[in-house]
Amino acid sequence: MKNKPSLPKGTRDFGPLEMGRRNFILDTIKKVFLRYGFQPIETPAMEQLSTLKGKYGDEGDQLLFKILNSGDYLKDIDAATQNSKSLTTLISEKGLRYDLTVPFARYVVMNQHEINFPFRRFQIQPVWRADRPQKGRYREFYQCDADIIGTKSLVCEAEIIQMILEVFSGLSLEAFTIKMNHRSILAGIAEVIEAPDKMGELCITLDKLDKIGQDKVMAELAERGFNDEALTKLEPFFQLETHTWKERLDELKSLFTNSMEGLKGVREVEEILSLARGLDFEGANFDFDPLLARGLTYYTGAIFEVKAKGVSIGSICGGGRYDNLTGVFGLEDVSGVGISFGVDRIYDVMEELEMFQAQARSGTKLLIAHFDKDSFKFAIRLLGRVRKEGIAAEIYPEDAKMKKQLGYADKKQIPYVVIIGPEEIQSGAFTFKNMQSGDQSKMDVSEIIEKLKEETDE
């Protein structure tokens, strides 16, 4: 019996339509990365579990896809005495990449003597997580990261802001906001409310502000043991929301009179924006939000997050400055700043806003259709000639009714068809059909090539 094939839960195929759209997004991002001097690297799908484990918290460890050792892996193991957890460590040494950051850190440590610092690398590869699949959450998805490591220069943060602006402008996705904050500002807030040791909990709770609102954030903080005085002192920071982001920076300076750390954060944000202005930043699509607290404790400086307007979906891009990328692998003091574009979410946003059109098209510009055996022979020679001019073209490979041949072109969204028949060969004038408009005219071969070359250059 033949079994009906299926896909593993939470995974997807990408057909030609999805690939065209996804490549448009990835190519746009790549072009910006390259213009900013970033170089690509790739790491293997599989890493040693010792490389991956303990890097993503307990939950992360559970979500790692683990690969069974090859061969007779049970040999010398008394499976009867093991449970799932203990057996795993005995029969699995490798796991699938969970993100691109840990493999990058491993790469840097292993290649530290060859790398030309400051190192600007980008990496676009799938990652795998054994998460419960749901709408918009997959077990295999692409990450698209760029990092500059080996320098603390704030010009890097400024470049990150500009890159984000250029990527979304390249995608013609104009309705978005880059939110920025700084860890030192969050630390300053924790100082001001006299809970400096509870900054982690403060951040975890503030991270929910968008979803649950101020009242529930306050309630959760109270539950977490922040006292009334602390919550009262937190109030003014919420009130900053009604101000412009430029005003917020000034207000913070007075709120932080007793926090060196907080003031340092404000100064760095101002310095970054001043550098960005040199690079052409004008403040559009930008927001400074002192309550923005990205979950990852990993960040130590500026943090960034991008959200699309008018589409209820999480952040479509995020990143920040970290002080210790590779410490976990024994190489200390590698500071850097990175950004990650959420390609799947950007795809979903663009789909919801019906922004995909041209990308849906086939790469093929011309289908050569034919009436009979002699036309087919002629058509093949024309095909060779057209392709030699760099034009993507196809012949319908079989004898078939004209309707079928045109139907093929229509379905594949091939924009032009040329029809070859005995009369056309005789006269040298061929029917050239625009499949979108339905217009057709008679042209000779060089006119057809001229027309298609114009289209290809566009």
Place this chain on the structure above:
Amino acid sequence: MKNKPSLPKGTRDFGPLEMGRRNFILDTIKKVFLRYGFQPIETPAMEQLSTLKGKYGDEGDQLLFKILNSGDYLKDIDAATQNSKSLTTLISEKGLRYDLTVPFARYVVMNQHEINFPFRRFQIQPVWRADRPQKGRYREFYQCDADIIGTKSLVCEAEIIQMILEVFSGLSLEAFTIKMNHRSILAGIAEVIEAPDKMGELCITLDKLDKIGQDKVMAELAERGFNDEALTKLEPFFQLETHTWKERLDELKSLFTNSMEGLKGVREVEEILSLARGLDFEGANFDFDPLLARGLTYYTGAIFEVKAKGVSIGSICGGGRYDNLTGVFGLEDVSGVGISFGVDRIYDVMEELEMFQAQARSGTKLLIAHFDKDSFKFAIRLLGRVRKEGIAAEIYPEDAKMKKQLGYADKKQIPYVVIIGPEEIQSGAFTFKNMQSGDQSKMDVSEIIEKLKEETDE
């Protein structure tokens, strides 16, 4: 204690240098695929083991990387009564892709009602095999496949030949041979030597001809039970080697007077070459070899294989016509023809022949170096302006000695550096240095941009 990180056996990182080279190869191939009307698809890294198992023979099944089920996978399993093999089926449902053909077949079956046949797809993705790693053999490597399915038209075979020629010409790899044969010719030979039931064994043995030579092939055939008469009748086929490939086709017609199957093979080869000629085929880099027998029993028509000359490495490209891509998943009669480029081997050949040069370069065209704080500010504005013109550029992000900044550019193979200092800002004439030749001259900003735009357009 921090553990020193390592890579799993048989896997590799690709740094910027390798990526530049590899992308050059992949982009060249992709461009040809697109010009021939092929569309990209991608399938997940993980497939159900039920999809993969039984498709690659017993050895293949053992070489599949299997993924441990998530959660408490041992629950309800009495591990004590299991061995490695039986336990695997209980604790692992998914495996990593072993090639691109089986996932493609699964894709076609699952999407048969949406696909626009004849379907031209290409797919460039890594595959994983738990093979013993050795020089040139990895556990993770890329495959790069193109197939046209849903038509038996021989024009597809002709297109495959042309695509191979265009790919290697695009790579400037001129020393190669495309070998072609046809399964019906091999079947004809089996008929002529009166061993039609032993065609499989004949092919397996002939496949070793390149490596072990005619004598050892004859000896092995004798061992496999081919009698003296059969071996005598096989002789004339070996003697064809001294002829040109055009002569071989004619000779075969007389050798096949008693084999309809053999004659059919010859006719199809002639037809394919005649169609290829229409497409611009001139016979260069081509060889018709009636003893070429690719291992895979899967092929039913024309077969192709490409070898590089002057480099002792296996085939760098192979493919052929198959009659039943999807039968194993219950969809019969999907015929097609496909080609697979061995990207890793092509890389190795090009490296051995020292063909990589330009690809080694960084994408960055200009580094902006600076002397002091004011120069840095000026440099940042220049950076924004240069990038706006579409030129890939960087600033050295920190205050650093000029030597260090130039060293960075040199290591990254950035071709040009502009040096910004207080005098230069005053005069508007900046030192513009060609890093390869060492030449430098004074230019103003628009001259610099003009110069770099010319370079970028090249």
